[in-house]
Amino acid sequence: MSALSDLQATLDPSRRSWVESANHSTNDFSIQNLPFGIFSDARNSARRAGVAIGDEIVDLDALQAAGLLSVAQERVFAHDTLNDFIALGRDAWRSVRIQLSDLLARDTATLRDDAALRSAVLVRQADAQLHLPLQIPGYSDFYSSKEHATNVGSMFRDPKNALLPNWLEMPIAYNGRASSVVVSGTPVRRPNGQLKLPDQERPVFGACRKLDIELETGFVIGSGNALGEPIACEDAEAHIFGMVLLNDWSARDIQQWEYVPLGPFNAKTFATTISPWIVTLDALEPFRVAQPVQDPQPLAYLRHEGRHAFDISLEVKLRPQSASEASTITRTNFRHMYWTMAQQLAHHTVSGCNTRVGDLVGSGTISGPTADSFGSLLELTWNGKNPLALKEGGTRSFIEDGDELTLAGWCQGDGYRVGFGPCVGEIQPALK
The missing domain is CATH 2.30.30.230 (Fumarylacetoacetase, N-terminal domain)
Incomplete structure (x- = not known):
């Protein structure tokens, strides 16, 4: 053979x-x-x-x-x-x-x-x-779900112009902190930072009050590129070793104050949790599906033929410290992602940026088209206005101390499953 x-x-x-x-x-x-x-x-x-x-x-x-x-x-x-x-x-x-x-x-x-x-x-x-399965030289996080970007744009800007002009032209991203990527099961401490309260002229310092998850996947670079030599979109998947689940914990109130003009910093750097098992692209091959139609057609360096999305079911469960059972708070699917992994990697390197073995690239929050398929509490509760009811009583607008969040993801075949295993983190109180 x-x-x-x-x-x-x-x-x-x-x-x-x-x-x-x-x-x-x-x-x-x-x-x-x-x-x-x-x-x-x-x-x-x-x-x-x-x-x-x-x-x-x-x-x-x-x-x-x-x-x-x-x-x-x-x-x-x-x-x-x-x-x-x-x-x-x-x-x-x-x-x-x-x-x-x-x-x-x-x-x-x-x-x-x-x-x-x-x-x-x-x-x-x-x-x-x-x-942690890797030494991670670098970590970048994209913002590639059209539904998520539209929700956030509607919430904080103009609902009629939720997407900024560049969003449909290129995969938007920022460079995160590889040093704070941790493996599933590692406790996560609530961050402190500057908070700008609406009724006060100057910021205050204190513990994050709007702690959130971001339901993501990540891909691992298996074959890097030399400085100054971009990876072509049609070749990009050959550079990817595999995928993990990824929770890019987010301090929404710290983020809202700090992100203008350069984007998130302390709101994201305190922890990013990944699942311990890396699922190879070869194992995911039978679950390849067409990506969403892109309009306008991307520039030439972002074009690729064929199907480059994957049918990966995703869900998040939240279990309060006092609860015996977790509540499922969202279900969605990776196939909704507007920008593909190949396009993300091609854009990441088009400037000549080099990548290295073990580099981690986050998908960005994965949200679906319905209110129960959003990939963050920010969206699920619409910035706290519509708290979620939990299975054993109580509600959540954002994550509280002692809460355990579990991400799961899998592809369902005929009588078999290709899954990632759990991606778990429990929130500890902020340092006093």
Whole structure:
């Protein structure tokens, strides 16, 4: 078989694994998925690379040491980030996926029938700790949902001219702080900053009063570009290793005061949470769909043929500290995004800006066309005017201390799921 046909076999919807939990249609980590992450466990405290399959993690370093995984670089999976593996390039990523898919397939006896080998290379997810999967050299965040931009423009400017003239011409973005990107499960402290209250002439200093989420995805740069050499739009997806869920926590009151004229700063820098598993673009390929029609037609450097959106269902749950059950506060879909990942990367580099392996690029808040599909509390409550009712009583206009927010995302196939796992953060009180 050719490499392309081998890759296609990994996406076969009928393929099943001898890891039975992977065969449940609602388990995020089917054999068609095989996302990469970094983990440790009680048996081995060293951080190392793994792949999720059902309720298990495949220890890639142990698998390579056992001679069952052929990779160009020795012990590349023993590192505490995925950067060195990613830097091997797309052929290496695909080769590892193909080898793993074959080893984990139901009819392959190599691991299935060797209890000692299975014990050496499989770790239960429940027994593992997941870590930030990357060293992130740089982080940029886009603003690419037309629905979100229209809502915000209507709220704070003129509803008849909600989108600024440049919005339909290019993907708008700002450069964020890579240093404060954290992995799911890391507590997030409410930020302090300057607040401009409507009844006071000068700002006051204090804890954010309008803390919010931004339901986003992010993509990871797998192959960078040299300074001064842009990435063409039609080539951009080949530079992307995979995707994560991303919550760009936002202090709306700090943001409203500081963002003119240069955009958000302290309102965004305090934390950005990502999911621990990186889902490859290859795993997402069966869920490729057409992006929204763009009018006016973008300039030539932002044009690409074909379908460049993905059918990824997204939702957010909020659980107050005192509640036993979370409330689902929004459901939407990545396919609504106006500007594609390829267009974002092409625009990011058109000036000659270089990107590096492990760079993280956020999609921007993902909002759908209906009031229950908005991607932030700012929109869902219309800046606090329409509080959300929670399942066990009480309401929320914005996030309160002790609240736990969980982002989820998945593509649903025929009897299998390609998901990201949870992206969780709990809010701690501001420093006094």
